[in-house]
Amino acid sequence: MLLEVRNLSVSYGKVAAVNDVSLHVEEGSVATVLGANGAGKTSLLNAIMGVTRAQGTLRFAGQTISGWSSARRVSAGMALVPEGRRILLSLTIEENLLMGAYQRRDREIASDLGRMYELFPNLARRRNDPGSVLSGGEQQMLAIGRALMARPRLLLMDEPSLGLSPLFVREVFNLIHSLNSSGLAILLVEQNTRMALQAAQWGYVLKLGRLALEADTEELMKSDDLARAYLGDNTTAKHRLHA
Ligand SMILES: Nc1ncnc2c1ncn2[C@@H]1O[C@H](COP(=O)(O)OP(=O)(O)OP(=O)(O)O)[C@@H](O)[C@H]1O
Numbered sequence: 001m002l003l004e005v006r007n008l009s010v011s012y013g014k015v016a017a018v019n020d021v022s023l024h025v026e027e028g029s030v031a032t033v034l035g036a037n038g039a040g041k042t043s044l045l046n047a048i049m050g051v052t053r054a055q056g057t058l059r060f061a062g063q064t065i066s067g068w069s070s071a072r073r074v075s076a077g078m079a080l081v082p083e084g085r086r087i088l089l090s091l092t093i094e095e096n097l098l099m100g101a102y103q104r105r106d107r108e109i110a111s112d113l114g115r116m117y118e119l120f121p122n123l124a125r126r127r128n129d130p131g132s133v134l135s136g137g138e139q140q141m142l143a144i145g146r147a148l149m150a151r152p153r154l155l156l157m158d159e160p161s162l163g164l165s166p167l168f169v170r171e172v173f174n175l176i177h178s179l180n181s182s183g184l185a186i187l188l189v190e191q192n193t194r195m196a197l198q199a200a201q202w203g204y205v206l207k208l209g210r211l212a213l214e215a216d217t218e219e220l221m222k223s224d225d226l227a228r229a230y231l232g233d234n235t236t237a238k239h240r241l242h243a
């Protein structure tokens, strides 16, 4: 098991954003976390990445990482593509990419940068331009490239398709597919349920901070449990799958 999250909770003062969530990501697989606005998806990813304080146990690649700084988690092989992309608009595209490698001390950073430019020709052409010249979709590619510059084994992605044109949505999901084919494990948070279920092998549904449902994505696509977990009464789904 690459990532194991056990009984994770995140609170902001009295608000329990994530409540006793357990999930896992297998080596080389794609898992997706679905849920409505405010369900706790971002809080969950940020807690896994160590940028938000949390309670519970996290294990990654055979080590217990609860309590580790996010920098140490990056060094261990985790990288986050954050919600809203968080590109630094005043820095160049290349500087943004290099930020992803800030933890690395090896000699292959330059060659990895070259691979990013092969993967994203739109970025290569404008490597010395500020991030502000990019469209929303290109900024998303830059945010993904920046995370890849950390050489992760597990990529955490927070709503990478949000606000993008259909063309870029397809590109994001094509990229997820090809990155996963090359062995990268991905934990994908999405509101684009249909695309996410197609991309992932295992799906979790968060509702008001709690895990309402989890299943093989093929099962989720076929069943009406997903709609029930999203909408009002999810007790049936819960009982069936969490009995
Ligand atoms: N920094 C914060 N301080 C206080 N409350 C917060 C903070 N961040 C999130 N929350 C609250 O925690 C809950 C979960 O928020 P979170 O952003 O994790 O959900 P989400 O599923 O990512 O939502 P979205 O789909 O809108 O991105 C919400 O009720 C939100 O208002």
Ligand SMILES: [Mg+2]
Pocket: 041, 042, 043, 083, 158
């Ligand atoms: Mg969010």
